[in-house]
Amino acid sequence: MHRFGLAAIALVALVAAVFVGGGSASTSASPKKGGQVVFGAEQEPPCLNGFLSGCNNTWTSWTVGTQYRGLYIQKPDFSFVPDLAQSAKIVKAKPMTIAVKIKKQAVWSDGVPVTYQDFKYVWQQEINPKNDVASRSGYDSIKAITPTSKDGKSFNVIFSKPFAPWKALFVNSLYPAHALNGQPDFNNVWLNDTNNPKTGKPISDGPFTMTNYTKGQSMTFTANPKWWGPHKPYLSKVVFVFRTNTDTEIQAIRGGEVDAIYPQPQLQLVDLKGQPGLKIESNAGTTLEHLDFNEQLKGGMPLLRAPWFRQALAYAVNRQAVITQIYKKFNPKQQVLQNLTYGNSQKGLYVPHFQKYVFSPTKVASIMTKHNCTKGSDGIWSCNGTKATIKYGTTTGNKLRELVQEIVQAQAKSAGIQFVTDNDPSRLFFPRVSDGNYQIAMFAWVGTGDPFGQTDIYGIGGGSNWKGYNSVKVTNLFKASDAELNPTKRTALVNAADANMAANVPTLPVVQKPTFLVYKTKIHGIRDNSTVQGPTDNMQDWWVG
């Protein structure tokens, strides 16, 4: 559900800072019906059609998107399980064909059954070049969608080429074709409401339907009586109010003006720990913080082109100390990230390839000496006349990142490497980074937990390989993984690529950023989903008591 384009939201470089607390989701034997929850949303959707690039952000997905379920849903353990779909399986390898069966009981709020037409409608909009959709990834690999039953509940999705992350694609929302067919321009669909244009009434196949939107202030979702899930939603209403300022969010939840918040982790949130009547839940999310080393001549630094120098840098950074000094304050279970693709929490997939890089000035010295580098009177290494002084940039205003930067600078200096601050506000920083105009950059990739997209980031010629990493082996391994339909073999390919990268260190992973959900103890059934689904994916289970 509610992920118009997870792929679109995914892998967007964003600010991040980390935070965690204790606590766990509430449970109780007998849910009460009725009542409402007021949720403080940290962003307001710019517009409501989450497939469009201008409307596509995480809060669009976590609010409006709750109305539009996908064939699959991603669970908190990062697994993909059927949601609207009764079943979906690969029935043919060439051309790759997936047979899908939609649940019989799945209907829209006006009683019209959810069918293949709804999936087909989204596909057609996604591949229409006139539509300003955020991402066409995956949809552009579909060749045809054909019904296999009269009621339209069963259909085949035929791909033009093997597409391994099809489950992640199937998480994307379905739109009601019977309501939206005939709209002349998809770019104008659902900008300020999510009504059926033909009837003017709200439409949804989720547990709640948006019945009021006061722009700039709040969105009200009312229980959908036609909800097809195992039980009717317990709450009568869920209201999202927009609180985009962290300090304001904190006072709002303290003072009971909102019942729950899901902020980007910030240091001041730690004060909420121990506040009576509040619970805090935190999990490792899909945002992977890292240090990117630019190997290109343009904007880069000559020494960064040498793998041995990048290895020395990895030994000069005490990542464990960063975790201990910052992240563990919030979550004692926080670990150093040791893989560039999978997060620590992805059991069975995560292999800690980078764990050999433990802070060691001795190892740095050994590597430097071996490559004829000498230490100057200021304690900084010089190699062939080039001083180990490197520009280190991150996003100004992201307090946690700035704090990490200060710590890393001090650590590196003790190992004879000088990091010079080179920060910019994110609106300037990311365009600069994507232009290759940096030496070391600290930022994050937001993914789905699926390795799709790594070719673009680490592969030769990849649109986001701004660092200029140039490994034929890694490129081929990632490309092969994108086409490998056997999950076990695919994971092996991805981890082989990651092991290779651990040897060459194009990037140094730092931490898997945690999420941070704060809610009142009176709310039950609420729980964090640290994947891109967010905490609102089970609103039907929430109740107040």
Add this chain to the structure above:
Amino acid sequence: MLTFIARRILYSIPVLIATSFLIFAGVSLIGDPLGGLKVNPLASQQTIDHITAEKHLNDPIPVRYGYWVRDAVTHKFGTPLLSNVPIWDDLKRVIPHTLMLVVTAELISLLIGVSIGIYSAIRQYSVFDYAATTFSFLGFAMPVFWLALMAQILFTNLFLAWHVRIFYTSGLSSPDPGTGIHWVLDRAQHLAIPVMVLCVLNLAVYSRFMRASLLEVVNTDYVRTARAKGLTEKRVTMKHAVRNALIPVVTLAALNFGALIGGAIVTEQIFQLDGMGNYFIQNLLNTDIYPIMAWLMVVAVAVIFFNLIADILYGVLDPRVRYD
């Protein structure tokens, strides 16, 4: 008078054109407006190309400015860079919210500030005067963001201590504010703290200006003449001195009001009020030039309009002022 107004309006046109071009060029040069979209590895290149072509992003700045002028005139400022939501619809929504905040804060500040200023001037060097001076300097010195955050914390703590909701610390209204008097009360509870914060700052300004201006006026010849005629001190002060002493305060209030139409940016941001200031900040963070330009035009027109009002009020307050 009409000639004067017409001339002032005509003078303002080149100012508006020059200002809008400079701001357009400045914001355009900040960075790539599609930068946020381009860093997404899975972003559609077709979409990026389509938006670039549709919004003429590859054209030189003067050409883009020309397209913007066309949109501003024929399509009420058009749409933002990435969506088709009309900009004017958003402005129509946020302007009344800002007016509600600003007008309330200005009126209260003027009323109290002018009264304090008058009393301080009449009772110069009294305990009241010293106290007013001290608090005025405090008001001047306090950064608005700090004061706003402190007020939020204070009223949250009061709620936690007493379990009585005196004022809300954020938002413009409750999720279900009701209608009629319930709506009014709910809105008042939400606007009370931001209004208070703005008042503290404005009060300091107005009371000091009024005090200084009145002290200057009470020593002029015509006031002495009024006293010599045997008028009561109250009549001398209120009818003769205060009226003239109000001139600089009126100028200040008019300029202040015009500027505040742009939104009390920090106050609206901290209290999450859906006003002009918040609108500006959100769009500035998104580097979306088109809503910023629309915001700028509205603010510029407001500033020019209120300057004109101030000039007209001079004549009302001071008969010596004549327009030609």
